[in-house]
Amino acid sequence: MNAKKLPLLFLLIICVALSSCQSGDSGTKEVRPAIASLVKWQELDTLSLDRINANVEAGKPTVDVGIYFPSNFDPDYKKVTMASMLESFLAAKEIYKPTGLQLNLLFVKTGEIDPSYLAIQANEVPGVPVTEYVNTYEHMERHPARLTGHAREAFDAIVEPDSQNDRTIYLIALQDVFYPFLEVSEGRNWTVKSVRTGGLSFPTYSYGKNLPRHLRGVITISNLSRGDRSRRTIAHELGHKLMNVSHEYRETHPGHEVYADGGLMLYGNGEEIPSGKEGRWHLERLLLSPFIYTFDADGSKVWNEDYQNNGHYYDPIYGDKVVRFKGVPPIDPNW
Numbered sequence: 001m002n003a004k005k006l007p008l009l010f011l012l013i014i015c016v017a018l019s020s021c022q023s024g025d026s027g028t029k030e031v032r033p034a035i036a037s038l039v040k041w042q043e044l045d046t047l048s049l050d051r052i053n054a055n056v057e058a059g060k061p062t063v064d065v066g067i068y069f070p071s072n073f074d075p076d077y078k079k080v081t082m083a084s085m086l087e088s089f090l091a092a093k094e095i096y097k098p099t100g101l102q103l104n105l106l107f108v109k110t111g112e113i114d115p116s117y118l119a120i121q122a123n124e125v126p127g128v129p130v131t132e133y134v135n136t137y138e139h140m141e142r143h144p145a146r147l148t149g150h151a152r153e154a155f156d157a158i159v160e161p162d163s164q165n166d167r168t169i170y171l172i173a174l175q176d177v178f179y180p181f182l183e184v185s186e187g188r189n190w191t192v193k194s195v196r197t198g199g200l201s202f203p204t205y206s207y208g209k210n211l212p213r214h215l216r217g218v219i220t221i222s223n224l225s226r227g228d229r230s231r232r233t234i235a236h237e238l239g240h241k242l243m244n245v246s247h248e249y250r251e252t253h254p255g256h257e258v259y260a261d262g263g264l265m266l267y268g269n270g271e272e273i274p275s276g277k278e279g280r281w282h283l284e285r286l287l288l289s290p291f292i293y294t295f296d297a298d299g300s301k302v303w304n305e306d307y308q309n310n311g312h313y314y315d316p317i318y319g320d321k322v323v324r325f326k327g328v329p330p331i332d333p334n335w
């Protein structure tokens with residue numbers, strides 16, 4: 001889809017075509033609700049994890065990724081296949097290679113999920129749009145997105161309880177994930193739209209304290225059917241999760257309509273993860289992600305520091321690796 005036609009907020013928060021967004025929680029461990037209908041997953045044994053992880057080296061920063069691939073998609077759903085999921089994952093490994101970050105595939109599992117989970121609405125309809133007084137990240141910290149009850153139920157059933165739930169990325173293939181957002185319609189009126197996402201990363205800069213800690217690694221993948229999507233989607237979604245930024249690149253603040261090649265976090269064909277202030281600290285933020293570990297001499301995982309304030313964009317763990325910018329009037333200032 002042509003991003004030039006995409007409205008501002010839409011570019012901001014979601015990632016329809018190419019990908020999308022996530023969130024985290026730095027508080028105490030929460031109690032996971034008892035779910036009667038936990039999915040019975042089976043590891044795909046025809047797949048050689050050793051081969052896929054062959055180039056993973058012990059001393060380098062690493063992120064663990066698990067893939068959940070339902071076995072009961074509707075017959076006409078072909079937008080994500082096991083092959084395209086793995087292809088996009090392997091492409092993401094390549095795209096992150098220049099940063100020194102490596103992706104370790106923990107498992108690929110299949111199983112039958114409740115058919116109602118095949119299509120979900122990601123978050124509740126937001127009530128307060130961003131205006132000019134704060135920038136989009138500050139706004140999202142004040143008004144974090146909230147999962148719908150149905151999405152929460154689906155993820156609780158899908159993601160198996162694990163001591164490292166909050167440090168693991170889960171790529172979950174679902175047929176449809178809809179993301180409602182607010183857009184200026186005319187004058188001083190906003191309207192709700194809902195976008196059909198190709199991928200959604202549920203980033204902490206967007207969901208903040210509202211994202212249950214054990215689900216903060218969830219990313220949904222719904223459309224890898226075009227070449228560009230297959231190549232970039234998982235890498236781009238991981239970017240939202242791990243760099244904890246929206247659609248932005250160099251001088252381009254999130255919130256502007258952006259279609260350009262260059263950065264991984266824009267729409268387009270870009271794969272660059274720039275560094276330094278002029279690169280909006282993308283590389284530095286990536287390497288600070290709490291989802292990253294290295295091994296110590298004993299072979300134990302040593303995790304990066306956790307978020308201190310729910311993982312919003314300006315979370316203290318990022319120190320000065322943030323960009324300060326002003327909000328933009330969404331409507332005629334003389335309204």
Ligand SMILES: [Zn+2]
Nearest residue numbers: 014015019020
């Ligand atoms: Zn995106």
